[in-house]
Amino acid sequence: MSRLIPHPMLSVALVLFWMVLTSFSPGHLLLGSMIALVAGRAMAALHPERPRIRRWSVVPRLLWTLFMDVLRSNIAVTRLILTEGNGKRSSTFLVVPLTLRSQNALAVLSIIVTSTPGTAWIEYVSETGMLTVHIFDDKEAEHYRKVIKETYEPMLMEIFE
Amino acid sequence: MNALDNIPLWIAILASFFVVLGATLTLIGALGFARLERFYDRIHAPTLGTSWGTGGIIIASAILASHFEGRFIFHELVIGFCVMVTIPVTLMLLGRAALHRDRAENSPILPPEMRDGPIDTTLEDPSEDTQEQEDPETSEIPVTTAQGTVSAEKSPDEEKKGE
Numbered sequence: 248m249s250r251l252i253p254h255p256m257l258s259v260a261l262v263l264f265w266m267v268l269t270s271f272s273p274g275h276l277l278l279g280s281m282i283a284l285v286a287g288r289a290m291a292a293l294h295p296e297r298p299r300i301r302r303w304s305v306v307p308r309l310l311w312t313l314f315m316d317v318l319r320s321n322i323a324v325t326r327l328i329l330t331e332g333n334g335k336r337s338s339t340f341l342v343v344p345l346t347l348r349s350q351n352a353l354a355v356l357s358i359i360v361t362s363t364p365g366t367a368w369i370e371y372v373s374e375t376g377m378l379t380v381h382i383f384d385d386k387e388a389e390h391y392r393k394v395i396k397e398t399y400e401p402m403l404m405e406i407f408e
Numbered sequence: 409m410n411a412l413d414n415i416p417l418w419i420a421i422l423a424s425f426f427v428v429l430g431a432t433l434t435l436i437g438a439l440g441f442a443r444l445e446r447f448y449d450r451i452h453a454p455t456l457g458t459s460w461g462t463g464g465i466i467i468a469s470a471i472l473a474s475h476f477e478g479r480f481i482f483h484e485l486v487i488g489f490c491v492m493v494t495i496p497v498t499l500m501l502l503g504r505a506a507l508h509r510d511r512a513e514n515s516p517i518l519p520p521e522m523r524d525g526p527i528d529t530t531l532e533d534p535s536e537d538t539q540e541q542e543d544p545e546t547s548e549i550p551v552t553t554a555q556g557t558v559s560a561e562k563s564p565d566e567e568k569k570g571e
Contacts, residue, residue: 266485267482267483267486268483268486270549275553281552290568308431317459317460318460321433321459322547324440324452324453324455324456325433325436325456327438327455328436328437328443328444328456329436338446338448338449338452339450340518340519340522340530342522354496355497357500358492358493358495358496359497360457361455361495361496361499361500362459362492362495363455363459364455364456364459365452367448367451367452367499368499368500368502368503369448369500369501369503369504369507370507373478379507379522381451381452381503382481383446383449383452391508
């Protein structure tokens with residue numbers, strides 16, 4: 248079982264994806280399943296850390312927080328770009344020490360950081376757990392340090408670790 | 409045009425609101441990308457286009473498609489999901505390439521504590537005093553040796569793959 252389907256969650260998600268994108272028919276179910284199995288085996292060849300989601304209940308809260316944050320920072324960055332001429336905005340680098348170590352949680356964190364306008368993931372050093380983020384507006388650096396350290400990291404640790 | 413004539417007014421307003429929102433944000437992002445001067449600032453501007461810029465147009469498309477098909481259509485969300493998941497890959501590549509360049513040039517854009525490579529500050533902790541001579545060539549030697557050990561550690565993993 249585990250040799251044939253090394254990543255059941257990935258494969259099931261891929262089949263669902265395939266069925267959503269094509270109209271349902273037995274042929275597409277077969278084709279989608281075959282692709283999902285091959286993709287699962289290809290994934291296994293990369294030896295990724297096995298994702299283990301411990302608490303699904305935190306996921307909606309995470310998504311909602313992300314949604315509101317993205318909305319808020321979209322407005323902030325739009326305003327900054329449009330008023331660049333008269334404002335005295337300066338950008339800064341922010342170093343956040345992370346206790347998060349799970350590769351999957353870090354991958355999700357990188358998606359969160361990059362999809363929030365105004366923050367850009369620059370570097371993560373796995374030996375020290377230091378994450379360097381570039382902040383568009385340095386007045387918000389403290390806010391983002393808090394958001395990453397006190398909001399997202401505990402949530403991701405609850406989900407993955 | 410005939411198909412579009414039959415849309416109820418409230419759906420038309422809702423969909424056009426989201427299209428205009430998404431397009432405007434993408435435009436502002438492109439504008440910022442053109443106007444900002446420094447690399448690290450410029451990578452922020454296009455993220456407007458990849459978050460709500462994409463989002464607005466996706467939502468509008470989903471609203472219209474759901475109206476025409478008479479059921480909830482969310483194909484578009486797959487596009488949004490794929491954009492969100494793949495953006496960090498390109499952004500990290502660009503960011504790290506820029507960081508590498510600025511470190512090699514000892515650029516004043518970087519704060520002083522970031523100009524040394526990340527690896528030698530951690531591995532060379534006990535002998536920090538010797539790093540006081542600000543010689544870019546000597547500070548680069550630990551980096552190369554560190555990479556050497558990293559790749560040496562990786563090789564047994566690759567052997568396992570061969571089996």
